[in-house]
Amino acid sequence: MEKVKPTLLRGFDQEYLPQDQLHFNRLVELIRTSFERYGFLPIETPSAERREVLTSKGGVEKEIYALTRLAEADDDEAATKGALRFDLTVPLARYVAMRNRDLAFPFRRYQIQRVWRGETPQANKGRFREFYQCDIDIIGREKLSYLAEAEIPSVIYSVFREMKIGEFRIRINNRKVLKGLLREFSVKDEKAGAVLRILDKGEKEDVRAQLQREGVSAELHQLVSEKRDTRQTLDLLAKFKECEQGAAELKAVVEAIRQFGVPDSAFGVDLGIVRGLDYYTGTIYETSLTGHPEVGSVCSGGRYDDLASHFSDTRFPGVGISIGLTRLFSRLKEAGLLQPLARTPAEVLVTTMDRQHLDKYLRMAATLRAAGINTEVYLEEAKIGNQLAYADRKGFRVALIAGENEFAQGTVQVKNLSAKTAREIPLDRLVAAVKETLDGA
Amino acid sequence: MEKVKPTLLRGFDQEYLPQDQLHFNRLVELIRTSFERYGFLPIETPSAERREVLTSKGGVEKEIYALTRLAEADDDEAATKGALRFDLTVPLARYVAMRNRDLAFPFRRYQIQRVWRGETPQANKGRFREFYQCDIDIIGREKLSYLAEAEIPSVIYSVFREMKIGEFRIRINNRKVLKGLLREFSVKDEKAGAVLRILDKGEKEDVRAQLQREGVSAELHQLVSEKRDTRQTLDLLAKFKECEQGAAELKAVVEAIRQFGVPDSAFGVDLGIVRGLDYYTGTIYETSLTGHPEVGSVCSGGRYDDLASHFSDTRFPGVGISIGLTRLFSRLKEAGLLQPLARTPAEVLVTTMDRQHLDKYLRMAATLRAAGINTEVYLEEAKIGNQLAYADRKGFRVALIAGENEFAQGTVQVKNLSAKTAREIPLDRLVAAVKETLDGA
Numbered sequence: 109m110e111k112v113k114p115t116l117l118r119g120f121d122q123e124y125l126p127q128d129q130l131h132f133n134r135l136v137e138l139i140r141t142s143f144e145r146y147g148f149l150p151i152e153t154p155s156a157e158r159r160e161v162l163t164s165k166g167g168v169e170k171e172i173y174a175l176t177r178l179a180e181a182d183d184d185e186a187a188t189k190g191a192l193r194f195d196l197t198v199p200l201a202r203y204v205a206m207r208n209r210d211l212a213f214p215f216r217r218y219q220i221q222r223v224w225r226g227e228t229p230q231a232n233k234g235r236f237r238e239f240y241q242c243d244i245d246i247i248g249r250e251k252l253s254y255l256a257e258a259e260i261p262s263v264i265y266s267v268f269r270e271m272k273i274g275e276f277r278i279r280i281n282n283r284k285v286l287k288g289l290l291r292e293f294s295v296k297d298e299k300a301g302a303v304l305r306i307l308d309k310g311e312k313e314d315v316r317a318q319l320q321r322e323g324v325s326a327e328l329h330q331l332v333s334e335k336r337d338t339r340q341t342l343d344l345l346a347k348f349k350e351c352e353q354g355a356a357e358l359k360a361v362v363e364a365i366r367q368f369g370v371p372d373s374a375f376g377v378d379l380g381i382v383r384g385l386d387y388y389t390g391t392i393y394e395t396s397l398t399g400h401p402e403v404g405s406v407c408s409g410g411r412y413d414d415l416a417s418h419f420s421d422t423r424f425p426g427v428g429i430s431i432g433l434t435r436l437f438s439r440l441k442e443a444g445l446l447q448p449l450a451r452t453p454a455e456v457l458v459t460t461m462d463r464q465h466l467d468k469y470l471r472m473a474a475t476l477r478a479a480g481i482n483t484e485v486y487l488e489e490a491k492i493g494n495q496l497a498y499a500d501r502k503g504f505r506v507a508l509i510a511g512e513n514e515f516a517q518g519t520v521q522v523k524n525l526s527a528k529t530a531r532e533i534p535l536d537r538l539v540a541a542v543k544e545t546l547d548g549a
Numbered sequence: 550m551e552k553v554k555p556t557l558l559r560g561f562d563q564e565y566l567p568q569d570q571l572h573f574n575r576l577v578e579l580i581r582t583s584f585e586r587y588g589f590l591p592i593e594t595p596s597a598e599r600r601e602v603l604t605s606k607g608g609v610e611k612e613i614y615a616l617t618r619l620a621e622a623d624d625d626e627a628a629t630k631g632a633l634r635f636d637l638t639v640p641l642a643r644y645v646a647m648r649n650r651d652l653a654f655p656f657r658r659y660q661i662q663r664v665w666r667g668e669t670p671q672a673n674k675g676r677f678r679e680f681y682q683c684d685i686d687i688i689g690r691e692k693l694s695y696l697a698e699a700e701i702p703s704v705i706y707s708v709f710r711e712m713k714i715g716e717f718r719i720r721i722n723n724r725k726v727l728k729g730l731l732r733e734f735s736v737k738d739e740k741a742g743a744v745l746r747i748l749d750k751g752e753k754e755d756v757r758a759q760l761q762r763e764g765v766s767a768e769l770h771q772l773v774s775e776k777r778d779t780r781q782t783l784d785l786l787a788k789f790k791e792c793e794q795g796a797a798e799l800k801a802v803v804e805a806i807r808q809f810g811v812p813d814s815a816f817g818v819d820l821g822i823v824r825g826l827d828y829y830t831g832t833i834y835e836t837s838l839t840g841h842p843e844v845g846s847v848c849s850g851g852r853y854d855d856l857a858s859h860f861s862d863t864r865f866p867g868v869g870i871s872i873g874l875t876r877l878f879s880r881l882k883e884a885g886l887l888q889p890l891a892r893t894p895a896e897v898l899v900t901t902m903d904r905q906h907l908d909k910y911l912r913m914a915a916t917l918r919a920a921g922i923n924t925e926v927y928l929e930e931a932k933i934g935n936q937l938a939y940a941d942r943k944g945f946r947v948a949l950i951a952g953e954n955e956f957a958q959g960t961v962q963v964k965n966l967s968a969k970t971a972r973e974i975p976l977d978r979l980v981a982a983v984k985e986t987l988d989g990a
Contacts, residue, residue: 147925
């Protein structure tokens, strides 16, 4: 038979071996648990939405994957009007507009799902066409306290601290501060969007020349890109009349972030944080790993005034942040920053030396499973050496071995596969003995 | 501003409110834990694969959603050669062919992901265009013991028992038995596929007339559709010479399923189980809810001889089963069979009667979270009555209330929101008192 080459599509290629998938799943679980710890509730939205929903904010058409049918089909609006979501924020806006009568506000939701973007994939920068985002948002109806803007970094602080990925820094800024600075430097309002998008490129490109072309002074560029600590920045902003409101907001949020328990070592004001999207109106966030600047921002977001303006007359102000998990995972793995797994699901392998006794092997397995211990029974006919080789390969921590002799005496051998030690124990001590071995006793 | 109507695409509409999403997530977690309990390891595969990979088995083109770009784009093979997976088996075949050197065989994998099919949506039958599948497969390299065919139903038995969804029945059959019966009734080999696909429709359509058109006797139809218990069926099969091998296999698998701990009340042989796909070669499974026949099969699968024949010269025999979770969830919900959640993530709301004391409220929350209790602080300015109304609406179980008086005395009121009772406790007993209330003490 002619074979099809088993390969993946470029950018749709973040597929892991089971050991890495376990690791990835543990991170998802950690994030989910942390989000729930702070009172966020889960939602999931369909992968495909109406194109007019996805493009309602405008400006993203060029990155969207639409759906079509491989063969002609009648009556399939998904294929004529549907496309894959490119983020979790637009679906959230549609969700809130559609279901607000059934939600309690402020609505605190988390969402951990894949998104799809037709960008140019760059594996070494962690940029893919299909990737996971882990979002939290707090959405008010008509109003939302600035305290929500302070709580968001505290949740992220808790998540990243628990991940044990080394030092990180949540850098914050305020869009009103940025707009005030533009006015101070006489950038006209209608140019503000374009200038902010240039500033957003940071040091990556020839920003200074681009700004010059827009008639922006080098002084402004220097002001936003110079490094200062939080106090210095707030002092500096006090000098600019146009920044008054933004600076006051930023100061209040900084103070509240401290109250929410985030130490100054883990966050700070950085005027260079811009977040190009027009969407943001207040505090904005980016997060980087201190020891690994090359990884770039692993978590970003901000405050917005009106989440669902394209779908509803009700105003839903909110604040949210997004962890780009596929990207973060790929960079952590590359940088060797993934903590070893405390526990794999492959805990105990019951080897089957003598398949006559299958019932006894199965009973051992049932006993261990009932005690919450993950247990597999080796079902193929194979020499015990091959069974143990399989156990090593899959990463089991304990193997049980028993044959005619052991069964006659009511015992079983418990083999610690990492320490390469074994001991014979009475069958009625099975659960306790296996737990001791798993706990490293 | 002109508004876009916030609606979903037909068939891409299984989107839940947070309370239902929590329920769904708990089922996923239960399934995941059970699968890992039996030594299955997780994988996830990309949503989109090469079209030639997806269509390698043939015959599915008409249900596949392909990707295209909404705007013109260069160099995007996903948009010219990619399509969304319609099941988890073809991606598994590609995965195994691609990565078999890195896997331990027998390879036991589970996969819980969405799939997409351009079928006609029928909400009342739980048929959607986007839905979750939860698959397990055991895949051998060149060989695989029949015991794997017996273990699969025992895993499913464990999952459904734990779900507490009432009585269910795993019905099994064997493709060799079916093919033997066709030979007994003189159906030519080249017609076998067509006849099995007709039989697969069960009682749903005018099966008898269709069989007649294929020249199949009514006796065969009666034979496969009549209800018998497992022993009667095995006795009956002993009469048919052409079924010898299949009947022997089926009998061995039945005996092993019992050894694996599945009671006869939860499984049985049913000659009416056909599984239309040519793909299956041995034991086949379907699972139904005894009290709710209208729900149809909620879990099905079978044994196959060669998973990755389209991708590899190596033979990978396997056996697998798939839970259609979106469908199951939709039907369980409709039938009122969802068990109430033992625990919601919304456990404790710290109300903020006097925002001057924000630091103290935040400290209470931090203390509770450190003890593993999900805790939210109410951050908006609102009367205490409105804060408690929010707590009720979101389903919190406990509210903490403290103001000038309580803080002066170092106490806090712990309000049990379901029992509508409250007590004042010293702050240093906070964790213990909240736990007592959550535990229903």
